[in-house]
Amino acid sequence: MTSNNFSSPQKTSVKKPLLHTLQGHEVWPPPIWLMRQAGRYLPEFRAMRAKADFLTRCMTPDIAVELTVQPIRRYKMDGAILFSDILILPWVMGQSLAFVEGKGPVLEPIRSEADLKLLDKNRVLEATRPVQQTLSILAKELPDVTTLIGFAGSPFTVACYMVEGGGSRDFAQTRKMMLQNTPLFQKIIDLLVTTTAQMLSAQIRAGAQTVMLFDSWGGLLPPQEFRQFVIEPTRQIVEFLRAEHPSVPVIGFPRLGGVMAVEYAEKTGVNTLALDTVTDPTKIASMVPSKLALQGNLDPMILLNGGDALVKEATRIRDSLRGRPHVFNLGHGVMQQTPPENVALLVDSVRNV
Ligand code: 1CP
Numbered sequence: 546m547t548s549n550n551f552s553s554p555q556k557t558s559v560k561k562p563l564l565h566t567l568q569g570h571e572v573w574p575p576p577i578w579l580m581r582q583a584g585r586y587l588p589e590f591r592a593m594r595a596k597a598d599f600l601t602r603c604m605t606p607d608i609a610v611e612l613t614v615q616p617i618r619r620y621k622m623d624g625a626i627l628f629s630d631i632l633i634l635p636w637v638m639g640q641s642l643a644f645v646e647g648k649g650p651v652l653e654p655i656r657s658e659a660d661l662k663l664l665d666k667n668r669v670l671e672a673t674r675p676v677q678q679t680l681s682i683l684a685k686e687l688p689d690v691t692t693l694i695g696f697a698g699s700p701f702t703v704a705c706y707m708v709e710g711g712g713s714r715d716f717a718q719t720r721k722m723m724l725q726n727t728p729l730f731q732k733i734i735d736l737l738v739t740t741t742a743q744m745l746s747a748q749i750r751a752g753a754q755t756v757m758l759f760d761s762w763g764g765l766l767p768p769q770e771f772r773q774f775v776i777e778p779t780r781q782i783v784e785f786l787r788a789e790h791p792s793v794p795v796i797g798f799p800r801l802g803g804v805m806a807v808e809y810a811e812k813t814g815v816n817t818l819a820l821d822t823v824t825d826p827t828k829i830a831s832m833v834p835s836k837l838a839l840q841g842n843l844d845p846m847i848l849l850n851g852g853d854a855l856v857k858e859a860t861r862i863r864d865s866l867r868g869r870p871h872v873f874n875l876g877h878g879v880m881q882q883t884p885p886e887n888v889a890l891l892v893d894s895v896r897n898v
Contacts, residue, residue: 563623563692566870567755567794567817569836574898575863575871578624578694579888581878582616587885589615599644600636603629609679610686617691619885620892624692624755624872625683627748629676631698631759634740635707637672638664654710656722658729661736669740670747677751684752694796695753697745699760700737700778707733716762723770730774738778742785749790757796757819758782764801764821771805776812783814796840800877807832822876827865838870843891845880851887856894863895 559565563576584590593602593612602608612628632650636642640663641653655661683693697703706712708719708730723730745756763775783795797815799806801823810818810833818833820826820841830839847858863873873895879888 561623561690561692561754563872564754564794566872567692567796567838568792569816569838569870571868571870573867574896575866575873576623576692577873577892577895578622578626579616579875579879580626582620582622582626582888583612583628584879585881586879586883586888587615587619589619599630600633600642603633604675606675606679606682609676610682613679613683614686616888617687620888621688622892623690624694625687626694626757627676627680627683627696627753629679629696631696631703632706633673633676634669634697634703634737634744635664637669638666638736638740639668640664640707649712650706651711652706654718655707655733656718658732661729661732664736666736666740669744673744673747677747680748680751680753684754693752693754694757695745695748695755696757696759697741699758699763699775699797699799700734700741700782701766701774702760702762703737703741704730704733704774705762716765720765723774734774734778738781742782745782745786746789749786749793753793755794755796756786757798758815760797760799760802763799764803768805771802772808775799775802775805776809779809779813779815787814794838798840810834810837817870817872819874820876824876826862830866830869835869838872839866840872840874842874842876845875845877845883848875848887848891849880849883851884851890855887855891859891859894 559572562572566572566576609628613625616622617625632642643651645651705716705719708722709716794816796817796819797813798819799809800821802809817838817840822842822844824842826842843859843862847855
């Protein structure tokens with residue numbers, strides 16, 4: 546059986562079920578898309594990897610369009626997330642960036658005022674033009690029912706990579722700067738607020754119908770710093786976007802934010818709160834406004850594992866959030882070793898009511 550045989554048509558008559566849900570309406574069964582749905586677990590993705598390095602794939606519209614569309618073709622996901630990366634932003638401002646096999650991103654770290662001065666925020670709109678071009682092609686080519694998702698990293702998470710110079714378990718250098726040279730760290734955050742807001746606004750003008758802010762590392766911070774460096778910058782970005790594009794919903798993902806996710810939802814103005822794996826969906830549902838859409842939160846490991854346990858857990862999450870706007874998704878990205886047929890089984894289970 547090919548994977549496409551699992552996908553049944555949407556039972557709803559809404560034109561774009563995902564967009565409708567993000568705007569605060571319940572759709573049943575809930576729309577589904579997955580973080581990192583374009584990725585190495587797909588053979589057609591691995592075939593494209595041989596053709597160009599990662600940054601070239603992000604910045605070549607034909608390739609980025611193809612990689613965005615692959616999971617839509619295979620699974621008829623309700624959302625198509627732009628193929629790009631959160632680190633494109635510091636890179637277009639002039640910070641050196643390479644994706645090293647087996648190591649991940651490597652950047653020339655920003656540790657001083659002088660390092661920061663080397664970045665040019667005025668280059669962002671021009672230098673991300675290929676990304677905007679990718680989105681405008683996608684807006685024309687995607688099926689009518691599919692919602693096109695733009696994205697960026699949150700200022701704190703992008704700052705983590707910029708200061709640390711790459712991935713880390715604890716981002717110790719970054720948090721040290723935050724405590725020892727708060728004015729410099731705040732300047733980096735402020736630069737990222739302005740440029741992220743401009744970049745997302747350009748993504749929307751090019752055709753993105755919603756945008757998501759990935760805050761992968763905000764959960765490292767204690768409450769006071771979480772308010773200052775996660776909630777407040779996110780609030781400023783949402784305020785800017787709301788003024789420019791009042792009807793475009795914003796999804797916020799304060800990963801591992803714990804109980805701070807409630808305050809994040811309340812103060813930032815996001816339309817949708819994306820939940821990590823550790824958050825109990827029904828508990829958080831009782832703590833946030835009923836119009837706020839929730840997104841998530843299946844454990845990617847359960848998806849990788851597959852079988853009856855996957856069907857059971859997916860159905861449980863779906864049913865537990867019935868009665869409020871819910872977008873079915875994972876609590877983090879699809880893992881590389883995930884069998885593609887498990888994703889088909891998941892989509893089928895969520896849609897089969
Ligand atoms: O070809 C490859 O294998 C490169 C792997 C890869 C991919 C497929 C990277 C490098 N980025 C991406 C695409 C990507 N990244 C998307 C595309 C759309 C989709 O979801 O299908 C998105 C939304 C991201 C977002 C992203 N990049 C985040 C936030 C979400 C998360 O995972 O927490 C983060 C932290 C990054 C940085 C990054 N880029 C790539 C890697 C391996 C990493 C993580 C580095 C680390 O901390 O170790």
